[in-house]
Amino acid sequence: MNEDSITALLDKYWRCETTLSEEQELRRYFSEEDLPETLEHYAPLFTYLKEEQSPKLSSDFDQRLTQALQRADVPSAPHRSPLWAPLMRVAASILLIAGMGVSLFFIARQNNQPHYSEKGNEASQVMEQATYALEKLSKALLMSQEASHETLRQINAMEIDWELIDSLNSEEVRQQESNPAEDDTKADTVEQSNSTDSKDSAVMRTGYHEPIKEEKKI
Amino acid sequence: MMRTILFAWLIALPAMVSASDFVTLFMERCAEGSRPLNNVNIGKDMLHQMAENATDETLKEAFGKLNSIRIISSDSKRDSRHYFRKADELVREAYADYREVVSVNEQDTRISVWLKEVSDEEQHLILLSLDEEGKFTVITVTGVIDFNSIARLSGSLKDKPELMEQTN
Numbered sequence: 001m002n003e004d005s006i007t008a009l010l011d012k013y014w015r016c017e018t019t020l021s022e023e024q025e026l027r028r029y030f031s032e033e034d035l036p037e038t039l040e041h042y043a044p045l046f047t048y049l050k051e052e053q054s055p056k057l058s059s060d061f062d063q064r065l066t067q068a069l070q071r072a073d074v075p076s077a078p079h080r081s082p083l084w085a086p087l088m089r090v091a092a093s094i095l096l097i098a099g100m101g102v103s104l105f106f107i108a109r110q111n112n113q114p115h116y117s118e119k120g121n122e123a124s125q126v127m128e129q130a131t132y133a134l135e136k137l138s139k140a141l142l143m144s145q146e147a148s149h150e151t152l153r154q155i156n157a158m159e160i161d162w163e164l165i166d167s168l169n170s171e172e173v174r175q176q177e178s179n180p181a182e183d184d185t186k187a188d189t190v191e192q193s194n195s196t197d198s199k200d201s202a203v204m205r206t207g208y209h210e211p212i213k214e215e216k217k218i
Numbered sequence: 219m220m221r222t223i224l225f226a227w228l229i230a231l232p233a234m235v236s237a238s239d240f241v242t243l244f245m246e247r248c249a250e251g252s253r254p255l256n257n258v259n260i261g262k263d264m265l266h267q268m269a270e271n272a273t274d275e276t277l278k279e280a281f282g283k284l285n286s287i288r289i290i291s292s293d294s295k296r297d298s299r300h301y302f303r304k305a306d307e308l309v310r311e312a313y314a315d316y317r318e319v320v321s322v323n324e325q326d327t328r329i330s331v332w333l334k335e336v337s338d339e340e341q342h343l344i345l346l347s348l349d350e351e352g353k354f355t356v357i358t359v360t361g362v363i364d365f366n367s368i369a370r371l372s373g374s375l376k377d378k379p380e381l382m383e384q385t386n
Contacts, residue, residue: 127268129258131371133287133357134280137345138371140329144320145369 001029003036010042240344240358241288243312248304253297258289262361276370283362285340295352302328302348305356309344316344326350333363 009026012018018026030039030046241257249255262285269281292298309316309332320331332344345357 126258126260126264129289130260130265130268130281130287131277133289133359134277134368134371136347136355136357137331137343137359138368140320140322140331140345140347141365141369143322143327143329144331147322 001025003039006039010039239288239342239360240309240313241290241356244290244305244308244356247308248301253292253294253300255297255301256289256291256293260287262286265361276367279364279367280371283364284359285361286359288356288358290356292354298348298352298354301354302346305346305354306330309346313344316342326352 006026006029009018009022013023013026027046029035030043035043241259245255245257265281265284265287269278272278272281292301309330313332313334316332316334318330319333320329322329327350328346328348330346332346334342336342339362340360341363343357343359343363345355345359347353347355347357349355
């Protein structure tokens with residue numbers, strides 16, 4: 001094949017118009033050793049393609065293949081998945097569905113509640129409601145204060161002798177300290193003799209102290 | 219890790235959805251279609267706007283520090299008694315972290331005030347009331363509740379109807 005026809009084939013090659021046989025011819029031509037200088041620089045392209053198309057096995061290929069086959073023959077430990085693994089999957093699925101179900105239930109229940117909501121668009125309506133709320137709260141506080149004061153007034157009107165009651169208690173304590181064996185009998189006696197007073201005083205003291213607490217809270 | 223997060227989310231989601239204030243919970247659990255209720259909710263922005271517009275200093279103080287006011291009411295005497303009992307049960311059952319600070323129990327009037335101090339800057343208050351006209355009211359208030367200012371309000375608002383028109 002002369003240089004001109006090769007050049008023509010090359011042109012055809014660059015235009016991607018060559019057939020497979022023509023490309024094979026080019027490869028055969030460029031694999032020859034005595035190429036004209038003008039075409040030498042094309043040689044690597046066609047020899048490279050030729051080399052790529054016919055890969056060579058390495059010298060130790062057989063040895064490596066044998067070793068690999070031997071390794072494959074050794075029985076490997078069987079892969080066992082834990083017994084509970086499928087159960088975990090089932091549990092996870094149930095949990096997922098249950099979680100979504102519960103969420104939907106709460107959302108649906110929230111939306112389906114039969115309540116009648118007023119959305120105050122007018123500021124005056126809102127103001128009215130807000131002041132109503134605070135006034136209600138204010139009234140509650142005042143009522144509580146009044147109740148406390150009333151209780152105090154009533155207790156004061158009873159003119160209870162707190163000192164006498166306190167002295168009875170302190171006397172009882174002293175007796176218990178000095179004569180612990182006779183505690184029960186003496187305590188009973190004192191209790192019997194002052195049964196009405198002590199009961200009343202207990203009530204009064206509770207009644208006296210509770211409102212004070214309430215006042216402090218407020 | 220992702221599974222753990224997913225599980226935690228799934229478990230927390232219903233709790234997050236269900237976690238709610240007293241008014242929401244009351245509406246969820248106790249509201250009945252045959253016993254109508256009125257519900258009014260006022261948020262922080264509106265309260266602050268009202269505080270800005272109010273001319274009464276006491277009202278300004280009271281509104282300015284609040285985060286929300288929510289009101290439920292019933293006008294029917296029969297329903298009011300029913301709802302008051304339900305509300306009282308609910309607050310005792312589901313709001314154990316609240317303490318009862320005021321309790322008035324008179325012939326026709328019942329008032330119960332429950333308070334939870336979340337922090338110095340946040341208090342939650344629930345007021346249950348059944349008044350002499352048989353009207354049931356639940357009021358919840360959150361934010362900084364200035365009891366002194368609120369206590370001064372009683373009666374003063376009736377004398378100043380123009381306060382209601384401040385935001386017009």
